[in-house]
Amino acid sequence: MKIIIFFFSFLFLFNLVSCIELKISPQEIFLNGTSNEFICENISIKTLEESNIEIKDRWAIKNFQEKDFKSHKLNSQDLDLVLVYNSSKRIINQSKELICIKAKKPGFYHGLILIRIKNSSSGIGVWVNLNISENNFKSKITGKTILFDNKKEFNYINFILFLFLLILLIELIFYLRKKIYS
Amino acid sequence: MKNKYFFGLLLLSVFLISSFVSSQEANATMKVRANILESNIGISVPNLIIMGDMSPGYLSERQDLNITNTGTVDLMITPELDENYEEDIFTHLSFKNILDDPLTKIGDYSLELLKPNTVGNTRSERVYMYLDLTDYSGELNQTLTDHEANVVFWATAL
Numbered sequence: 280m281k282i283i284i285f286f287f288s289f290l291f292l293f294n295l296v297s298c299i300e301l302k303i304s305p306q307e308i309f310l311n312g313t314s315n316e317f318i319c320e321n322i323s324i325k326t327l328e329e330s331n332i333e334i335k336d337r338w339a340i341k342n343f344q345e346k347d348f349k350s351h352k353l354n355s356q357d358l359d360l361v362l363v364y365n366s367s368k369r370i371i372n373q374s375k376e377l378i379c380i381k382a383k384k385p386g387f388y389h390g391l392i393l394i395r396i397k398n399s400s401s402g403i404g405v406w407v408n409l410n411i412s413e414n415n416f417k418s419k420i421t422g423k424t425i426l427f428d429n430k431k432e433f434n435y436i437n438f439i440l441f442l443f444l445l446i447l448l449i450e451l452i453f454y455l456r457k458k459i460y461s
Numbered sequence: 462m463k464n465k466y467f468f469g470l471l472l473l474s475v476f477l478i479s480s481f482v483s484s485q486e487a488n489a490t491m492k493v494r495a496n497i498l499e500s501n502i503g504i505s506v507p508n509l510i511i512m513g514d515m516s517p518g519y520l521s522e523r524q525d526l527n528i529t530n531t532g533t534v535d536l537m538i539t540p541e542l543d544e545n546y547e548e549d550i551f552t553h554l555s556f557k558n559i560l561d562d563p564l565t566k567i568g569d570y571s572l573e574l575l576k577p578n579t580v581g582n583t584r585s586e587r588v589y590m591y592l593d594l595t596d597y598s599g600e601l602n603q604t605l606t607d608h609e610a611n612v613v614f615w616a617t618a619l
Binding site for chain 2: 300301302303304305306307323325346348349391393395398399400401402403404405406441444445447448451452455
């Protein structure tokens with residue numbers, strides 16, 4: 280009996296500790312766009328087991344740029360921002376969540392996308408850097424379009440030359456064999 | 462005569478092929494391969510701490526919390542009371558990083574937690590938590606049994 284009492288008292292001396300794990304990437308997103316245009320970015324969410332995820336957002340005052348959690352207390356409506364995402368979601372181990380933001384006025388907005396497993400004791404904040412301009416012009420030419428890949432062409436020529444020499448050698452072997460046995 | 466001619470051609474092609482192969486080998490580069498994992502934020506925190514019996518005017522027993530960085534970036538950890546908590550008691554939760562530090566109330570406290578030394582490992586930091594009701598000014602007319610609040614430890618990249 281004493282042993283049982285001792286065992287239970289020993290158990291209550293300890294805090295009940297169990298951990299919940301959550302991983303998010305990227306840690307920070309940079310969004311550039313124009314006013315009244317939706318700009319979107321994917322956030323990858325990983326958990327150890329099937330979980331209910333809660334997502335919310337918070338913002339600092341306009342043009343604030345520091346990564347100071349306590350300075351981010353405004354909601355999106357305070358800054359005339361429109362955010363589109365699933366505020367609660369059930370995920371199995373891994374999922375991607377698309378976050379879309381629209382700002383009505385140009386300027387720099389610094390915010391946090393806060394993600395946590397429902398009722399858990401830990402959560403993760405992804406910093407959002409939203410730069411909105413009024414200019415609607417966008418360049419249609421990208422670096423990739425005009426990129427010339429020299430390396431690929433060089434390998435291609437080498438390969439053709441190698442094939443040509445190989446065919447020539449095979450032809451000669453067959454010809455000599457024919458000569459020797461005839 | 463023809464045989465000699467073709468034998469000569471054969472030798473020439475063998476020479477050309479071998480020189481081609483050797484030139485390729487001379488230009489060969491060593492391949493280096495690695496899995497470059499995307500940076501991620503990961504945190505692990507105990508989900509229940511029992512503070513025990515408390516009364517206004519007292520400081521609770523010290524509670525040791527282990528907060529673990531399971532990701533790949535340096536973190537700033539900020540504890541925060543759940544927004545639905547409307548009472549006053551747990552607004553007096555206080556923290557310190559080392560025993561010599563003064564207590565810092567929840568809302569003002571944050572902790573830097575560096576990334577693990579190697580990828581795949583974790584790094585833990587011990588934090589001391591108290592319920593500091595020494596300056597509690599509210600009125601408590603009845604015993605609050607199993608009074609609780611959710612505390613969320615928010616992790617953000619430094």
